[in-house]
Amino acid sequence: MDSTSLASTEYALNTLYILLSGAFVMWMAAGFAMLEAGLVRSKNTTEILTKNIVLFALACIAYLIVGYNLMYGAGGSDSFADDADFFFQSVFVATAMSIVSGAVAERMKLLAFFIFAVVLSAVIYPYQGSWSWGGGFLAEAGFVDFAGSGIVHMAGAAAALAGVLLLGPRLGKYKNGKPTAIPGANMPLAALGTLILWFGWFGFNGGSQLAIHDIDNANAVARVFVNTNTAAAAGAVGALLMTVFIWRKADLTMIVNGVLAGLVAITAQPLTPDPIHAAVFGFIAGLLVVISIITLDRLRIDDPVGALSVHGVVGLYGLMLVPFTDSNATWSTQLLGAGSIFGWTFITSLAIWYLLKVTIGIRVSEEQEYLGGDISECGIEAYPEFTGSTKR
Template structure:
């Protein structure tokens, strides 16, 4: 047995497990940021999205992304479910078996789709989200992935995105933004005068747990993208830049929210950490530790003002996914062109603008950002509009007010709140419990 191959395969599969575990993190963060009446819906979407994205990627997505070196789209091995697997046609090279490569890329694909879930929360039809997720991972995500990671024209130009600030996070962010535009805001989020009415999440404990799960998962997401343990120093360096960016963003997002919002808002701190992780994802193997500290610090500032900006534009994103993944995915991609440092790892061969390399890399990064935006946003808008015109995209107003848990799933995350609250009200009002009105099984709209 080739011991090097065994070690590399073990590392890739371990990293894939960590990235898969991020599904729990996204589910917990999104559920915590949502209201109790939509908690089951959020959790169910995070289950189903990985299943449908896995099916799409297995059926066609892998071949489109990695099937040969055509500049625009993969053309070989498109239907690997049929058993037509020829490892030699794939431009992704690593000293690991085919299915280890596949499963590692699969969990990345699932992450891109999961990003959309939180942005469209609390008003989208369950079936509409499923259909969009399938199309995103079947066609849209793999096309961009081919351009950058599959030997396509952006990689040939020299575009650099080590672990997916653009491929995963910006793609998910553009798709989420398109969904937010087509869906419109939640009922009660903005009044007729345009005033914003905050809708707080129901469980910040759950959201915080989710954040730590995601933070842990990122140590598979970024370091695992080496797909090899041949250079342990590279892996260790990526661990360090990933963590440093996260901690810097935690501090700056907390400070900025404290100054401009009056309090050190926990939700902003959570999204600040995620913003730092997203921003460093593209350059984690290309920048030094000081660079990662600067990138994270700026990301923490960006996410706070991005949340405020999207709100002012009446783009209702309940969890801040567009601010975390889109705004900071774009920012992190730009940072490669600024902070890349030749030789900082064996994977880093180019200097960015601030490291004396001139503006050529920055120019390529900007071209890549624009090309991806010009494809993903219109394509996603088209898919969302087609879904809206056919099966519909939004639940009824009555169902939205009552909660998607009842309307879409027929159960509740916290049934005790419903069954016991009338009794408490009756005791407070000194009235028989039978006289307490419970409309539609819901005592308080917050539930």
């Protein structure tokens, strides 16, 4: 095979791999939708599903029109098609916005959420992404975030935190200053969503290698897959043991968040650890996420799905793990990157949320919150035969 034919074959293989990986990540949208639908109350199921479908659509369009060029410029890789790269990156920005969806669930106006989704996808996310993946000052400083523990997950959590602080907790969440459990409506959906996310994460992390055309890249992708799976499994075990230790019960909601915590933790650098390191990192993430969820709840920060802990606290943890196995990273540059990403995303998001709050409002009325988003915002109940609120 001559050099031209070989280059064409490598280009085609890499392009196909990136496209398939992007399709895997797109499937994570279904995972977030099912997870959140399972962890909210039945009266908010249609509304949370509507948010997840529309946010994905808005994120892709906003990133197409503004965000991608802001983050990467004109592109121009010789190793794969530019359109493949755009598709892969667009599903990442949708993932960041999906994190916000769960944290502000059950009390935010749909219109305000959709407007924020456009701003985050067009400007807030891509601007900070340009500092690292786009070759900006964080990349020059040596900041390492292989697949986005900070760039995607912690950024999404920072945007969510800003919204949660301005929204306040759900009605009835805190009584006499103490948190009250508000159980989700559908644990099978929550479990299904978690498994879909686990599956999609192979594209999220594996696809970030951006090549599979030779032996070195193929081996790298295989190691990324193994470490991603191992960290998720260990995260589930860590969360299980922590819940049994605290409550003497196997809490499924904490276990699914343990899986996600393991995935987020390994995302910053899934290539350089060996599988034993990945297991240790994921196991600690599973312990950490349970402690974080409990702590935030006691601080009266109401997060119905645990997104702030999974993607924010564990996202930071994942960034700080990188220097243990990657000699190209230092703790100082990792802290610089984490601080820059969080600071920019939180401050700009807080400003946008506040502007929305004083103009169109970001929270539904008490009556609408009591009725639920399905009726008040969508007019369609997810489970009409059970709730019966539309029966005459």
